[in-house]
Amino acid sequence: MCGFVGGASNKHNLMFSKTINNLEILSHRGPDDSGLYQSEWMCAGFRRLSIQDTSTDGHQPMTFDGLTILHNGEIYNFREVRNELCRKGYSFESKTDTEVFLKGFHAWGLHCLEKFNGMFATVIIDERNKRVMLIRDRLGIKPLYYVHKKGEFFAFASEIKALKGIVPFTENREKVVEHLIYRSVVGEKTLFNDVCSLLPGEYLVFDHPKEVVHRDIYYAPTQEMQRLDMDEAVEQAEKLLIEAIGRRLISDVEVGLQLSGGVDSGLIAAIVQTHFHKASLHSFSISMTDSPEMDESRYQMMVAGQYGITHHDIPFTGVDFQKYLDHAVWHNDYPIVHPNAVAIMKLAEYAKQYVTVILSGEGADEAFFGYPKYKFSVHRGLLGLLISLNPLSGALLPDIGKFGYVKSLIKGVPDFKTMFVETRKGKDLSYYMSPEQLRYGYQERLCMMNQYDAEHDIPVFDQATSLRELLRRFDRMTMSASIEGRVPFCDHQLMEFANSLPASVKANRNGLKLVLKRLAEKYLPHELIYREKMGFSLPIDKWFSENADLRTVASVLGEDCFLDKKIVDPDRFRAWWNGGTYNQREFIDVAWPLLGYELWHRKFISS
Structure with a gap:
């Protein structure tokens, strides 16, 4: 897991100085090493978080035969692909997946992507032809943004904030409103004018001499349906999940787990210990000490105790929320939709003492009918x-x-x-x-x-809308502490299988997520599997009413500096907000999204 920023421009010296300045903004994504690439038309900077082959052999940018790569993420099956490349006559100077990606692209071009199982946002610079290629993984787990100002420059970065100064930050009002209404955005446009997101399963080629950008897909999810009964579906799901988890345990640094107390993370923990026998496995959970009705620590401890996992309970209160909120807004790049992002940030900060990689259950609900x-x-x-x-x-x-x-x-x-x-x-x-x-x-x-x-x-x-938001949240909050987050349920083979199952196998009128729950019966207590779904909620309405500092933060919603933006009808909203009669749901559904927007605007636009 790493971060990069760079660009192509005829004004090379200016782009180079901006790249150097902005590379430090991404230091949290790569505290272990940094590197630069520059030529007469292109410059790029890289920050490395060492996961595979922690030696200097993995230094990036990495160059081979006129191609230079900046690679963020992991190719989990890189050893198998490496062996195939060796049979073709390639030799290797490192034990990294980065070198496998680079030489795989050299050997097969874009067809190399068909061989990869992983999460990645990758840039390949073709110096001979003065072209830049951007590639993003199938589900969009890793982020990749770009700006093209025709006749001026083409720039790219792992996080939007690293483009500040390269392009002026102004809000795209339509996308801002869409994000408020739906809690996500669709398409390549972002909340920032001129800044685009490369979409999942896409690649982009920028031809510098011609000043042309070409975007296309290399992956589209299969929509073929399978006719399996429940037993067959459970058997196949178990096989694919075991394989997905096994791939995500490959690392030269310590790997841990985020335990929520639910079926998804519980299954990951159980399979890790049952099939891969990790001797010193650490798990991490948030507990709500001041809101016992939302606390799931009992179930988290149940799983950890059953499988001999060293568990770390991390209390989270309103004081913690106030402490981490501003930091979370900065790292998220977008308004924070899910308040629990702030808690994930604290969890990651704590976990960094013990691990550099953490597994989590994102994607299970979207794949197996969990909502x-x-x-x-x-x-x-x-x-x-x-x-x-x-x-x-x-x-x-x-x-x-x-x-x-x-x-x-x-x-x-x-x-x-x-x-x-x-x-x-x-x-x-x-x-x-x-x-x-x-x-x-x-x-x-x-x-x-x-x-x-x-x-x-x-x-x-x-998977194409709200899951993108959850994956971005997980990436930003874990990377804020220089931790690589891995999501086994977002393995593309497992996701394709889940999508191929009929709805009637995954859910019925009596229950949801039937395949995973039936599978979980082999590994987890019945009490945990069939309890009512809680979700990862925070009592933010209570905290904002009890914490004076948080009340001060929220008071901006009644001020002209917010209302004059007319993101909502000023008179109608002012009457409701000043009335102070809102309930818990109204605070979470109305006040919180608008406060998230205002905090984001102050951090990225007004400033």
Whole structure:
């Protein structure tokens, strides 16, 4: 895991000085080593976090036969690919996956990507042809951003903040509003004007002499369905999960676990110890000492105790939230959607004392039907009937507000896919926005949904939207402490398999995530598997009401400096905020996203 920044420009000296200055911004992504590359048209800087082959042999940028690579991430099967390259006559000077990527690209071009299993954001500089290629992994686990100002420069970076000074930071209002409404954005545009994100499974080629950018996909998720019964699905899921976890244990530094107390991280812990027998495995968890109703430490300890894991309980309070909030805003690059990002930052800081790599369960819910909203697929026929009976649907379904569907049903949305997109909106926040604002991002999402089968592929839609936000959160918060986060459930082979299963195998009217829960019965206590899903929530409404420093932070929402931005209707919002009658859900759904936006704006735009 590493970080880089660089660019191509005819004004080479200016780009070089900006690259040098901004490289320090990424020091948290690579505290172990740094390196520079420069030629008459290109310069790039690299910060290294040593994971595979911690010697200086892994120094980057790395060059071979006119090609130079800057590689962030891991190719988990690099040893197998290396052996294949050796049979083709290639020799190696290091034991790194970086050298395998570089020489694999030299041997096969883009076809090398078909051989790789991993997470990566990689830049390859072709000095002979004066071209730069950017490549991002299939699921977008590792970040990669770029800016192209035709006739001026092309720049790229691992984090948006490293582009500051290279391009002026101004907000893209449509994307900002979309992010507030949906808690994620779709497409390559970011919240910053002119800054684009390379999308998952994409590559980009910048031809410097021609000043041309070409973007294309090299990977599209398969949509072929398998007809497996439950026993067959569980057997195959176990095989693929064991393989995915085994690959992510390959490291020359210590590997630990983030334990949430749920099925996903519990399964990872159990499989690590059952099949790979780690002698000194450390796990890390957040406990809510001042909010026992949200505390899951009992279940975290249950898993750690069962498998002989050295467990570290990390208390997190409102004082901690206030202490880490500003730091988290800086590292996140975007407004913080999920308040628990702040807690993950503290966990990573603590874990760094013991490990440099940490495994986590991100992606399991999106792959295996873990969220209540996926009951849409299970109940599709019933919901379609109720919609057709509009306006009686509201009376027939008086309270499914737990899933946030009843408002859409009552509105009489025309079809299933439209209804699903409607329910992705933050309903309470939408009340304070204009009809024009509510259109931002809506059509793009509807177009995406139309690519999918409504019964089976709703999680695939989330993998392309909300999961991207979760992966970015995990990357930024772990890397803030120079820790590499690995996500076994986001192994592309496992994800493809999960997506190929019929919805009826993954969920029914009595439960969700059936395949993983059946698998977990082999490894974990029944009490843990079948308890009610809690999620990683923080009592931020309570903390902001009790902590004077946090109240001061939140008070900005009533000030003109915020309201004058007109991100919401000033009069309507002021009346609600100054009234002080909001409940817990309203604070989390309305006040927190807007506060996150204001803190982000002050950090990146106003400053």
